[in-house]
Amino acid sequence: MANLKTNYMGLKLKNPIIAASGPLTSNLDSLKKLEDAGASAVVIKSIFQEQIDKDAISTMEMDDAFLAHADAYGFLLGASEDYFIDQYLTLVEDAKKALSIPVIASLNGSGSADWISEYAPRFASCGADAIELNHYEIGSNYKLDGKQIERNYIKFAKIARKEIKIPLALKIGSCFSAPANIMHQFDFLGINGLVLFNKFYNPDIDIETLEMKSGNPLSDNNDFYDTLRWVSLMSEELRLDLCANTGIHSSSTIIKMLLAGASTVELCSVLMKNGVGVIETFLKEINEWMDRKGFNEISDFKGKLAQEAMVDPTVWERTQYVKSIHNIGK
Numbered sequence: 406m407a408n409l410k411t412n413y414m415g416l417k418l419k420n421p422i423i424a425a426s427g428p429l430t431s432n433l434d435s436l437k438k439l440e441d442a443g444a445s446a447v448v449i450k451s452i453f454q455e456q457i458d459k460d461a462i463s464t465m466e467m468d469d470a471f472l473a474h475a476d477a478y479g480f481l482l483g484a485s486e487d488y489f490i491d492q493y494l495t496l497v498e499d500a501k502k503a504l505s506i507p508v509i510a511s512l513n514g515s516g517s518a519d520w521i522s523e524y525a526p527r528f529a530s531c532g533a534d535a536i537e538l539n540h541y542e543i544g545s546n547y548k549l550d551g552k553q554i555e556r557n558y559i560k561f562a563k564i565a566r567k568e569i570k571i572p573l574a575l576k577i578g579s580c581f582s583a584p585a586n587i588m589h590q591f592d593f594l595g596i597n598g599l600v601l602f603n604k605f606y607n608p609d610i611d612i613e614t615l616e617m618k619s620g621n622p623l624s625d626n627n628d629f630y631d632t633l634r635w636v637s638l639m640s641e642e643l644r645l646d647l648c649a650n651t652g653i654h655s656s657s658t659i660i661k662m663l664l665a666g667a668s669t670v671e672l673c674s675v676l677m678k679n680g681v682g683v684i685e686t687f688l689k690e691i692n693e694w695m696d697r698k699g700f701n702e703i704s705d706f707k708g709k710l711a712q713e714a715m716v717d718p719t720v721w722e723r724t725q726y727v728k729s730i731h732n733i734g735k
């Protein structure tokens with residue numbers, strides 16, 4: 406029986422499978438089911454900036470960025486007082502009492518970082534083992550150039566790092582003109598983990614009612630390639646830990662992410678589609694694979710297929726691309 410323990414931002418986890426922030430991590434019952442199913446940590450459903458920052462609430466409906474909040478969209482439409490800050494902190498505290506696995510609190514915001522300095526210390530003192538900040542900005546405002554958006558991210562990360570003394574992860578999207586550069590900046594600021602990548606809201610259109618509607622929020626099993634690319638490119642380049650997210654629907658994809666250098670994975674859609682019981686199946690299959698390959702511990706193979714720090718990443722990426730194009734149809 407292999408040892409699946411892994412270290413993520415200083416948290417000692419019994420295996421690499423974390424339950425991602427989402428509907429299944431929004432109440433105590435469901436959190437306990439995730440622990441029983443074998444999850445090594447849980448990220449509590451986010452509290453949104455729009456719920457706690459009065460300025461954001463009043464401007465929200467006038468702002469196009471509102472539509473860009475994938476994970477918030479349906480949720481915000483029905484947002485009630487139940488979700489305000491005290492309830493959130495109570496849920497984190499209750500989860501800490503009820504579970505023996507680490508509990509990660511999650512804040513989801515965008516734009517300027519001023520609100521985070523006001524609220525972050527309260528989150529840090531509610532007993533959470535770590536905080537995951539989902540900074541959500543997709544560049545839909547034509548008045549902001551890329552530099553300004555990156556400055557927003559960096560300011561957000563800087564303030565959060567200053568205010569939050571416990572392990573801190575940023576959950577980001579891949580919409581940067583230079584993802585490697587900004588990941589390095591986060592690393593330099595002392596962020597402990599990066600969750601790659603956030604899944605943005607999918608807009609859709611109902612052609613009968615002629616209205617905008619929400620597309621399917623769940624990923625499918627082909628959505629993991631972008632994550633695999635960046636985990637593989639960056640894992641040897643950064644001191645911080647990487648958590649792979651989006652489109653991870655099988656034990657083989659989890660193994661790929663670990664081989665690329667991820668310390669952990671976060672799962673949401675597959676748990677919603679197939680039930681939390683898949684965690685146990687995945688753990689069993691990872692165990693069997695490790696036995697078959699002669700690996701005793703995750704560290705025996707973690708990062709084995711990461712792009713080496715010394716090689717020029719541009720050349721590596723280009724070589725893989727040319728190889729793949731060349732092989733099509735052979």
Ligand SMILES: Cc1cc2nc3c(=O)[nH]c(=O)nc-3n(C[C@H](O)[C@H](O)[C@H](O)COP(=O)(O)O)c2cc1C
Nearest residue numbers: 425426427451476539604622624651652672673674
């Ligand atoms: C219905 C739904 C609600 C979600 N709510 C949140 C949230 O509150 N905070 C957050 O950071 N991510 C949220 N997510 C995103 C997931 O945590 C995850 O990043 C995303 O679904 C990609 O992972 P997956 O491919 O395993 O689903 C939500 C996703 C879904 C489908």
